[in-house]
Amino acid sequence: MISRLTANDLNNALDDLTEILHACVHDGASIGFIQPFLSDDAQRYWQSHVWPNIQTGAAxxxxxxxxxxxxxxxxxxxxxxxxxxxxxxxxxLLVHPRARRRGIGRALMAAVEARARELGRSLLVLDTRSTDPSLLLYQSLGFEIAGEIPNYCRSPENDRLEPTTFMFKDLS
Structure with a gap:
């Protein structure tokens, strides 16, 4: 069910990844984008920002x-x-709104953590909107809060500034 994509897999995955990102932003996810957010914007993100990093091994x-x-x-x-x-x-970490509450986010995080260990990484770091339900998921997976920055990001739906929580997990 979980796999790591290679550069060769990216074009075949583009439509699904575009749909997931678009749906998550329209469901209120604070993942760097604001509305209006078009499918073309989501596709451009994968092609311009993610693909180059996958192809070079930077991500x-x-x-x-x-x-x-x-x-x-x-x-x-x-x-x-x-x-x-x-x-x-x-x-x-994105799960299509229609597929939530089935342990998919938890399973993806386990795969990410296992790969980090394989690569010899002993510290994982992430950030999430302080009011986001994912905060509880990350805490249940052993992530600790490093701190919160007020007014860090703009809400995806309006001009309100929101706090972000930075978290870490020691894998050693």
Whole structure:
């Protein structure tokens, strides 16, 4: 059900990933985008920002398939600097709103964590909107709160600024 995509897999996954990102933003996910957010914007994100990092090895992308359809995704971004070779970021954990509450996010996070360990990474870092339900998921997976920054990001739906919580998990 979970696989890591290679650069060769990306074009075949593009439609599903575009749909997931578009649906999550329209469902209120605070993942860097604001409305109006078109499917073309979502597709452009994958092609312009994610694909180059996957192709160069600067990031890895995991997907969760329900049959033939991808319904969830997460990215692992190993830190590139020599003094941070022990660390990686978790980015864009997304589960299509129609597929939530089935353990998909938890399964994707387990795959990301396992891969981080394989790569010798002993610290995972992520951030989430302080009011987002994903905060509870991350805490249940052993992530700890490092701190909160007020007014960090704009709400995807309006001009209100919202706090973001930075979290970490020690894998050592």
């Amino acid at each position: 890895e992308i995991f997907v969760y398939r329900d049959g033939e359809r991808i319904v969830g995704t997460a990215q692992l971004v190993p830190a590139a600097m020599p003094n941070q070779a022990h660390r990686a970021d978790v980015s864009k």
